[in-house]
Amino acid sequence: MKPVKVGILGLGTVGSGTFNVLKRNQKEIRGRAGRGIEVAMVADRDVERARKIVGGDCEVVSDGNLVVNNPDIDIVVELIGGYDVAKDFVLKAIANGKHVVTANKALLALHGNEIFQAAQEKKVIVAFEAAVAGGIPIIKALREGLTANRIEWIAGIINGTTNFILSEMREKGLDFDTVLKEAQALGYAEADPTFDIEGYDAAHKVTIMSALAFGIPVQFNKAHVEGINKLNAIDIKYAEQLGYRIKLLGITKRMPDGIELRVHPTLIPAKRLIANVEGAMNAVLVNSDAVGATLYYGKGAGSEPTASAVIADLVDIARLESVNPEHRVPPLAFQPDAMKNTPVLPMSEVTTSYYLRMQVKDQPGVLAEITRILADLNISIDAFLQKEPQEGETLVDIIILTHLTQEKNMDAAIEKVENLSTVMGKVTKIRLEELM
Numbered sequence: 001m002k003p004v005k006v007g008i009l010g011l012g013t014v015g016s017g018t019f020n021v022l023k024r025n026q027k028e029i030r031g032r033a034g035r036g037i038e039v040a041m042v043a044d045r046d047v048e049r050a051r052k053i054v055g056g057d058c059e060v061v062s063d064g065n066l067v068v069n070n071p072d073i074d075i076v077v078e079l080i081g082g083y084d085v086a087k088d089f090v091l092k093a094i095a096n097g098k099h100v101v102t103a104n105k106a107l108l109a110l111h112g113n114e115i116f117q118a119a120q121e122k123k124v125i126v127a128f129e130a131a132v133a134g135g136i137p138i139i140k141a142l143r144e145g146l147t148a149n150r151i152e153w154i155a156g157i158i159n160g161t162t163n164f165i166l167s168e169m170r171e172k173g174l175d176f177d178t179v180l181k182e183a184q185a186l187g188y189a190e191a192d193p194t195f196d197i198e199g200y201d202a203a204h205k206v207t208i209m210s211a212l213a214f215g216i217p218v219q220f221n222k223a224h225v226e227g228i229n230k231l232n233a234i235d236i237k238y239a240e241q242l243g244y245r246i247k248l249l250g251i252t253k254r255m256p257d258g259i260e261l262r263v264h265p266t267l268i269p270a271k272r273l274i275a276n277v278e279g280a281m282n283a284v285l286v287n288s289d290a291v292g293a294t295l296y297y298g299k300g301a302g303s304e305p306t307a308s309a310v311i312a313d314l315v316d317i318a319r320l321e322s323v324n325p326e327h328r329v330p331p332l333a334f335q336p337d338a339m340k341n342t343p344v345l346p347m348s349e350v351t352t353s354y355y356l357r358m359q360v361k362d363q364p365g366v367l368a369e370i371t372r373i374l375a376d377l378n379i380s381i382d383a384f385l386q387k388e389p390q391e392g393e394t395l396v397d398i399i400i401l402t403h404l405t406q407e408k409n410m411d412a413a414i415e416k417v418e419n420l421s422t423v424m425g426k427v428t429k430i431r432l433e434e435l436m
C-alpha cells in the first residue's frame with residue numbers, strides 16, 4: 001500500500017516531537033498502520049530552525065498555504081496553535097478534502113462545531129487526541145472504550161503547567177514565578193502562559209470532554225473558568241492540615257437540569273489517587289454507570305508525549321481512510337443526529353461542597369453567629385478548624401468545610417458572614433469535591 005503523505009504546520013515543541021518520533025519508530029508505526037506515514041512537507045515561519053530539525057528529509061516552507069493546497073498531501077497536522085491562522089489553515093485543508101490532525105484545544109473549544117460540520121460535509125476526518133491531556137488516550141477512551149456507558153461525570157487534572165506549579169509550591173516551598181519559568185523552559189506552558197494560569201487551557205480541554213461525554217456541542221463560552229492565580233499559599237497549607245490537596249480540576253457532570261462545566265482550584269481528599277498526581281502529570285477520572293470509575297494517568301504535555309497522541313491519530317486515519325465515512329467513529333462520539341442540546345448550567349446552579357476561610361475577632365459568640373447563618377440557609381458543616389492566635393494578636397483564622405449546597409446558596413451565606421462586625425475582610429471560598 002502506498003504511504004500516507006503528511007504535511008506539518010508548525011515545527012515547534014509538538015511538531016518537532018512528531019517529526020522525530022515518526023522517524024525513530026517508523027518501522028513499528030508502519031507495522032501498525034499497514035502502510036508508511038511519511039512527512040512530505042513542513043511549514044514553519046522559522047524556516048532555518050525547521051530545516052535544522054528535518055535535515056534533508058522533506059521540503060520546508062514558510063507559508064502554510066503551500067501545505068494545505070498541496071495535492072500530494074493526504075493529512076494536514078496543525079501544530080501552530082491559536083485561533084486565527086490555525087482556523088484558516090484547518091478549514092482550507094478540509095475544503096481541499098484533506099484529513100486534519102490537531103493538538104489545538106483552544107481552536108476546537110471555540111470553533112469545533114464549525115470545523116466538525118465542515119469535515120462532515122467534505123467526508124474527512126478531524127482527529128484531536130493530543131488536544132486533551134496530551135499523550136493520555138482519553139479521547140479514544142471516551143469515544144470508543146466507554147461507548148457502552150452512560151457517563152455521569154469527569155474530573156481531571158488537565159493542565160500540566162498549573163499542576164507542576166502547585167506541586168513545586170507545596171513540596172519545595174518555591175515561589176510562583178520561579179516555578180512558572182521552569183514550566184515554560186520545559187515546554188509545558190502555552191505560548192501565552194496566562195492561558196494555563198488563569199484556567200483557560202483546562203477549560204478548553206474539559207469543554208471538549210464534556211461534548212464527547214454527553215453528546216452536546218462544544219460550548220466554551222458556557223464554561224466557568226477560574227485559575228490558580230488568586231490561590232493563596234496559606235490555603236494549600238490549611239487544606240493539607242485537614243487532609244486535602246488543592247488541584248486545578250476541570251469538572252463536567254450530568255445533573256437533572258443540565259450539565260455542569262467548570263474549572264477551578266478544588267480541595268480533594270489527599271487519600272484519593274488523583275490527589276497524588278504531581279508535577280506536570282495529568283489524570284482524568286471518569287465515572288460511568290456500567291464500568292464505574294476509571295482513571296487515566298500520564299504525561300499531558302511536552303514534546304514527545306504529545307507527539308505520541310498526534311501519531312496515534314495519524315495511524316487511525318491511515319487505517320480508516322478507505323472506510324465509508326458513515327461507518328467511521330464520529331468526532332464527538334455521538335452520531336450528528338443523536339446530539340442533544342442539554343443546557344450547560346450557570347455556576348449559581350452548581351452543587352458542591354466548600355472550604356471557607358475567614359479572619360475573625362478572637363471573642364466569644366463569633367462562631368455561633370457564623371454557624372447560625374449557615375444553618376438558616378440549610379448549609380451543614382462537615383469540619384471546622386480554628387487556628388490559635390499568635391501572641392498579642394486579636395484575630396484568628398477559622399476554616400469551615402461544608403457539605404453539599406448550591407453555589408447561589410453559599411454566596412448568599414458568605415455575603416451575610418462578611419457583613420458581621422466580628423468577621424474581618426473577605427471570606428475565601430474554595431470548592432471541594434469528594435470524588436472517589
Ligand SMILES: NC(=O)C1=CN([C@@H]2O[C@H](COP(=O)(O)OP(=O)(O)OC[C@H]3O[C@@H](n4cnc5c(N)ncnc54)[C@H](O)[C@@H]3O)[C@@H](O)[C@H]2O)C=CC1
Nearest residue numbers: 010011012013014043044045079080081103104301302306
Ligand atoms: N507543548 C505542549 O506540551 C502541548 C501543546 N499542545 C498544543 O499544540 C499546539 C502547538 O504547541 P507547541 O508545539 O507547544 O507550540 P510552539 O510555539 O512550540 O510551536 C508552534 C510553531 O508554529 C510556528 N508558527 C507560528 N505561526 C506560524 C505560521 N503562521 N505559519 C507557520 N508556522 C508558524 C512557530 O514558529 C513554532 O515553531 C498548540 O495548539 C498547543 O496548545 C497540545 C498539547 C501539549
Ligand SMILES: N[C@@H](CC=O)C(=O)O
Nearest residue numbers: 159160161188190301
Ligand atoms: N500548556 C498545556 C500543554 C498541554 O496541553 C499544559 O500545561 O498542560
Ligand code: NA
Nearest residue numbers: 129132134136
Ligand atoms: Na490525549
